[in-house]
Amino acid sequence: MAVGSLNLKVGKKDFVDRIEKINAKMTYLQDVINRYKNAKANLDQFVEEGDSSYQAWIERIDTNIETCGKAYASLQESKASLQTTVDQMEGMSAQIQQTVSSATEAAKSAVSASLKVAAIL
Secondary structure, three states: OOOOOOOOOOOHHHHHHHHHHHHHHHHHHHHHHHHHHHHHHOHHHOOOOOOOOHHHHHHHHHHHHHHHHHHHHHHHHHHHHHHHHHHHHHHHHHHHHHHHHHHHHHHHHHHHHHHHHHHHO
16 A cells, blocks of 8 residues: 555445435434424414514524525435445446456457367467
8 A cells, every 4th residue: 555545445335324314314304394384384373473572483483494404405415425426336336247247258268269279280
């Protein structure tokens, strides 16, 4: 290994596990967003619209919904990036398998040709 280089080996399972954790967080965040939306829709049951704190409640709820939405979007980007990596790993695995198969066939052909030439000589 060259000085100053760093090789990391991360398996596909690690990426898949991380994607599953992100999915769980996304589900949780969507639930939080839905609860905030529900609370906003039913706020008038707890605070009258004429109350001085009503608008402050609406603003807080909207801010929280926006913050959760941004976190959700960030998780979506992370998930997409990890999924792309997994897809590339699968593609690379198939490509390596195809290369090995092609090399095996080429070696068989070369051996067969050598045997035929040796028989003629």
